[in-house]
Amino acid sequence: MSISVFELFKVGVGPSSSHTMGPMTAACRFVRRVAQGGRLAAVARVEVQLYGSLALTGRGHATDTAAIIGLTGQMPADADPDACAALVARVLASRRLPLNGGDGHEIDFDADRDIRWEGGSQLPFHPNAITFVAFDVAGAELTRGTYYSVGGGFVLDEDEARANAPANPGPTVPYDFANADQLLDMAAKGGLTIAELMRENERAGRTDAEIDQGLDRILATMDACIDRGMRETGILPGGLDVPRRAAKIHAQLLQRQERMLRDPLSVMDWVNLWALAVNEENAAGGKVVTSPTNGAAGIIPAVLRYYERFHDPDRRRLHIFLLTAAAIGGLYKRNASISAAEVGCQGEVGVACSMAAAGLTAAMGGTNAQIENAAEIGMEHNLGLTCDPIKGLVQIPCIERNAMGAIKAIDAARLALMGDGTHKVSLDRVIETMRRTGADMKDLYKETSLGGLAVNLPEC
DSSP: OOOOHHHHSOEEESSOIIIIIHHHHHHHHHHHHHHHTTOGGGOOEEEEEEEHHHHHSTTTTTHHHHHHHHHTTOOGGGOOHHHHHHHHHHHHHHTEEETTSTTOOEEEOOHHHHEEEETTOOOSSOSEEEEEEEEOTTSOEEEEEEEEEEETTEEEEHHHHHHTSOSSOOOOOSOOOOSHHHHHHHHHHHTOOHHHHHHHHHTTTSOHHHHHHHHHHHHHHHHHHHHHHHHOOSBOSSSSOOBOOHHHHHHHHHHTHHHHTTOTTHHHHHHHHHHHHHHHHHHTTOEEEOSSOSTTTTHHHHHHHHHHHHTOOOHHHHHHHHHHHHHHHHHHHHHSOSOHHHHOGGGTHHHHHHHHHHHHHHHTTOOHHHHHHHHHHHHHTTTTOOBOOGGGOSOTTHHHHHHHHHHHHHHHHHHHHTSOSOOSSOHHHHHHHHHHHHHHSOGGGBSSSSSGGGGOSOOO
């Protein structure tokens, strides 16, 4: 099953694709299913049950508020962060929730009673599980649904989880590659670059104009996120009292521009800034693009802006970047995971680094072999990366980790471009190694906040 560029790069809200966007999508899907079954008017109460990683770090990731917003019928792509915050405040204060939004049907909703944090339990398919149970006025169960947030905003219900695929997989594509070797072989036989092959697949469901419009929307959202992140100041929410740094760094860089011309490493400062700006916005619940996840949302936008500002602003080259990055991201999604709750941060920052390295190599005119090499380098040096966010917040070490990942992606691309694409370890082998490493990794280090930095912060 081919994964579309528009599935990997989804517009949504922070702070987490798996813990915020996923539960919001799941809640919306549940309530719409109830409505389609003609039982919405009979619902008097809905209980939300959170399991595994969703329960252990859900408070820091706004999983509870995301579920509330989803039950009102809103999907992440359509959610306005300010309006959503006001909506949640009204629900919590009134203990009344407008189920499925505009139909006027309100139900009782007490967050303390109706959201259950089952951190000691984990459902079999995936550590990010959420169950919704609808009751009638007499307290009898009407229906229930369990969903799995499998990373990057992707959500599967129980039937889809058993099949390990969405119920509606999309159109049949001409190049349905299952691994990197197949991708390279198909591209070679078709005389195509990886980006051209991806565009051929996208044409199965969209016109070229629609593809370009969609890619431009992704780029515009990324740009707006960087720009807002460089303007906003203050303390990030959640209780860690982490100050936003991007605006201050931006001001410093603008003041130092003339002197920076003599500093051969000054470009790194700008890349760091752009990555920090995005992930501070994400931590604040702002509008971001899953790239391929929210926790790693700053890497690809930062590397894209690096290419645009220091190499070539041609929009067509930026489209090549995104299409190529999506091809690589799809390999990880298909053959390993992009969920930190499943494989640690190697599945988020590591995958984003690999995707960005591949996209940058393609935009700079690299061959398909060099692109595969860059993607391999990007992941090889992120293997074993743990996910241990302090207080379950996507702040420490997540924000700085995106800056480091962006720099590493640029270096990986430059290394690949200095070679001819020949290398010892294939991308497929590295992806399989990442999957096995994630399976071997203790759950303490997989987005549970039960190990690593999360339990080694001195309490003053």
